[in-house]
Amino acid sequence: MKNKTEENINDSEPNKETPAYSGVLAVKVDDLTVAYNYKPVLWDIDLEIPEGVLMAIVGPNGAGKSTLIKSILSILKPIAGSVTIYGKPYDKQRKLVAYVPQKGSVDWDFPTTALDVVMMGTYGSLGWIKRPRQKEKKAALEALEKVGMLAFKSRQISQLSGGQQQRIFLARALVQNASIYFMDEPFQGVDATTEIAIINILKELRKAGKTVIVVHHDLQTVPEYFDWVTFLNVKKIATGPVKDIFNDDNLTKTYGINYKVSIQE
Amino acid sequence: MDITEYFSLVFTDYTLRTITLGTALLGAVTGMLGSFAVLRKQSLLGDAISHAALPGIAIAFLITGAKDSNILLLGALVSGLVGTFWIRAIITKTHLKSDTALGLILSLFFGFGMLLLTFIQKQPNANQAGLDKYLFGQAATLVESDVWMMAIVTGICLFVLLLFWKEFKTLLFDADYTKTLGFNTKFIDILITTFIVLAIVLGLQTVGVVLMSAMLLAPAAAARQWTNSLATMVFLAAIFGAFSGVFGTAISASQNNLSTGPVIVLVAAVFVVFSFIFSPSRGLLFKQIRFIKNRRDLELHKTLAFMHHIAETHENISHPHAIKLLNNFQGFTKKTLQKLVEKNYATIDGSMWSLTDLGFETAANLYTKQSTEDE
Ligand SMILES: Nc1ncnc2c1ncn2[C@@H]1O[C@H](COP(=O)(O)OP(=O)(O)OP(=O)(O)O)[C@@H](O)[C@H]1O
Ligand SMILES: [Mg+2]
Numbered sequence: 218m219k220n221k222t223e224e225n226i227n228d229s230e231p232n233k234e235t236p237a238y239s240g241v242l243a244v245k246v247d248d249l250t251v252a253y254n255y256k257p258v259l260w261d262i263d264l265e266i267p268e269g270v271l272m273a274i275v276g277p278n279g280a281g282k283s284t285l286i287k288s289i290l291s292i293l294k295p296i297a298g299s300v301t302i303y304g305k306p307y308d309k310q311r312k313l314v315a316y317v318p319q320k321g322s323v324d325w326d327f328p329t330t331a332l333d334v335v336m337m338g339t340y341g342s343l344g345w346i347k348r349p350r351q352k353e354k355k356a357a358l359e360a361l362e363k364v365g366m367l368a369f370k371s372r373q374i375s376q377l378s379g380g381q382q383q384r385i386f387l388a389r390a391l392v393q394n395a396s397i398y399f400m401d402e403p404f405q406g407v408d409a410t411t412e413i414a415i416i417n418i419l420k421e422l423r424k425a426g427k428t429v430i431v432v433h434h435d436l437q438t439v440p441e442y443f444d445w446v447t448f449l450n451v452k453k454i455a456t457g458p459v460k461d462i463f464n465d466d467n468l469t470k471t472y473g474i475n476y477k478v479s480i481q482e
Numbered sequence: 483m484d485i486t487e488y489f490s491l492v493f494t495d496y497t498l499r500t501i502t503l504g505t506a507l508l509g510a511v512t513g514m515l516g517s518f519a520v521l522r523k524q525s526l527l528g529d530a531i532s533h534a535a536l537p538g539i540a541i542a543f544l545i546t547g548a549k550d551s552n553i554l555l556l557g558a559l560v561s562g563l564v565g566t567f568w569i570r571a572i573i574t575k576t577h578l579k580s581d582t583a584l585g586l587i588l589s590l591f592f593g594f595g596m597l598l599l600t601f602i603q604k605q606p607n608a609n610q611a612g613l614d615k616y617l618f619g620q621a622a623t624l625v626e627s628d629v630w631m632m633a634i635v636t637g638i639c640l641f642v643l644l645l646f647w648k649e650f651k652t653l654l655f656d657a658d659y660t661k662t663l664g665f666n667t668k669f670i671d672i673l674i675t676t677f678i679v680l681a682i683v684l685g686l687q688t689v690g691v692v693l694m695s696a697m698l699l700a701p702a703a704a705a706r707q708w709t710n711s712l713a714t715m716v717f718l719a720a721i722f723g724a725f726s727g728v729f730g731t732a733i734s735a736s737q738n739n740l741s742t743g744p745v746i747v748l749v750a751a752v753f754v755v756f757s758f759i760f761s762p763s764r765g766l767l768f769k770q771i772r773f774i775k776n777r778r779d780l781e782l783h784k785t786l787a788f789m790h791h792i793a794e795t796h797e798n799i800s801h802p803h804a805i806k807l808l809n810n811f812q813g814f815t816k817k818t819l820q821k822l823v824e825k826n827y828a829t830i831d832g833s834m835w836s837l838t839d840l841g842f843e844t845a846a847n848l849y850t851k852q853s854t855e856d857e
């Protein structure tokens with residue numbers, strides 16, 4: 218399995234839109250097994266994510282996509298396995314990684330404003346005790362502008378629509394100015410305009426050489442949005458360039474039913 | 483003594499001053515910390531901690547045989563902390579729901595504490611009388627050193643809150659994310675919980691095991707109604723808590739045989755009820771008023787839109803039309819037309835109406851786009 222992945226990296230010719238895969242691994246997951254109770258929800262995952270890709274993680278509900286991201290980010294403690302970011306343990310590389318959680322994971326009735334939430338993205342580089350200052354505020358405002366939410370900066374977060382809340386979360390991650398972005402369903406419940414706005418931001422990140430990993434549910438848009446894809450259902454089914462491995466065979470293996478959504482081209 | 487007499491005495495009478503200061507400080511510190519419990523949806527936490535403290539009091543008494551309140555409260559602190567960390571352990575290790583863990587520890591420790599208390603009461607020890615004050619509290623037994631203790635804890639708590647403000651805030655809003663930022667969330671969590679335990683233990687003598695959690699929750703729940711900022715909420719909760727303490731003491735002091743703890747809690751409850759009804763943004767009253775106003779506006783807008791629909795068919799938008807035309811439009815009354823005239827959206831001439839430019843424009847923009855402007 219491992220060899221095949223490496224081959225894929227070397228095989229894929231760099232196209233104009235995506236930077237050449239330098240062969241540098243941004244994220245490497247080895248033998249990762251995770252369980253909440255007795256039954257593992259992730260089983261022996263090996264995963265190598267090259268630097269500079271825009272990767273989709275696809276799989277049915279309950280496949281363990283969120284769990285995989287949370288384990289990579291050390292939010293959950295795996296039973297076995299290890300994760301390295303640019304060759305070093307995650308603990309040493311935190312500042313290189315930003316996270317956009319699933320929107321439903323927080324209470325949006327929390328007494329705070331949109332700007333305040335985005336400012337939280339600066340706390341990691343600030344460290345303990347130090348307060349955000351003008352510089353941090355400026356960065357947060359810029360991120361709000363990038364996601365088109367500047368007009369809502371003082372809005373109480375419960376008074377934002379679902380798509381707007383999603384943009385706020387995205388802005389919070391952008392402020393972190395990381396090298397690797399993990400996003401858990403950033404397109405969940407957003408309209409077409411917001412989806413385009415978000416995907417443009419993601420493509421911009423890729424252009425800047427960042428690695429972006431996105432949990433994604435809409436299979437139709439995978440070839441259009443992403444250049445790399447991982448199929449996941451408790452085990453890793455496949456990972457590699459979209460044009461090589463995004464096919465009915467892998468979709469059927471992942472989703473269990475016979476897939477006939479052949480991709481364009 | 484009546485209330486006015488109380489307020490004239492509170493600055494000169496030693497006992498009264500001690501009790502008032504004590505209850506005010508207690509209310510302030512529990513109010514502040516209560517905000518955190520409320521926002522983490524751990525409403526049972528206060529209850530669990532205060533009940534978990536009871537066996538500590540009994541054991542401390544059994545060991546020392548003394549009734550010195552500091553030693554007993556030290557016992558309460560230890561068993562309160564033990565209970566709290568057991569709760570944490572149960573939640574993280576067993577995947578039981580957090581309220582199950584809280585309820586479990588609460589009843590376990592309280593049952594054990596009551597058992598010890600009944601055992602102590604059967605002992606031929608003159609000192610044992612009065613231990614049950616920790617069940618319902620007895621503010622009258624507060625002495626100056628107790629108040630100093632409360633002042634010190636409140637001071638330290640305030641300092642720590644200010645120091646770790648940003649860490650507390652992110653943890654409350656999004657614990658997982660805070661972890662990815664590199665903060666030790668366990669440390670922040672333990673810090674905050676330890677202060678909650680401290681504040682509760684300090685309040686046992688005054689308010690008692692049974693009602694203590696209300697001191698934690700009521701001021702914070704009331705404060706939440708008035709603001710959308712965490713800082714303001716914590717500040718207001720402290721103020722509400724302190725006022726509950728002072729007014730509760732005043733009322734119970736002026737009505738000779740009312741015990742202080744329950745009165746303080748009742749005053750805090752009044753704050754809650756008042757806030758739930760009268761707060762401008764979240765209160766029931768203003769919600770209802772806004773609802774009625776919105777419905778009126780909607781009727782007005784519907785009529786205006788209908789008129790716009792008619793006026794549109796004409797080249798001259800101010801061309802007069804018969805009022806009769808509107809009669810078969812649902813929701814139309816003479817009063818709505820009158821209102822539109824008042825707002826300068828339309829004019830009436832005899833039995834004819836016509837839209838003004840302003841009215842035409844307003845109608846055209848009515849439902850095209852929701853306002854995105856803020857502030
Ligand atoms: N906190 C938890 N405790 C116990 N089991 C959990 C917990 N969180 C998730 N699970 C289980 O782990 C499995 C994987 O969940 P996960 O949230 O990772 O799925 P997912 O692929 O993100 O699904 P979705 O598409 O619905 O977001 C599911 O079977 C789920 O029931
Ligand atoms: Mg998920």
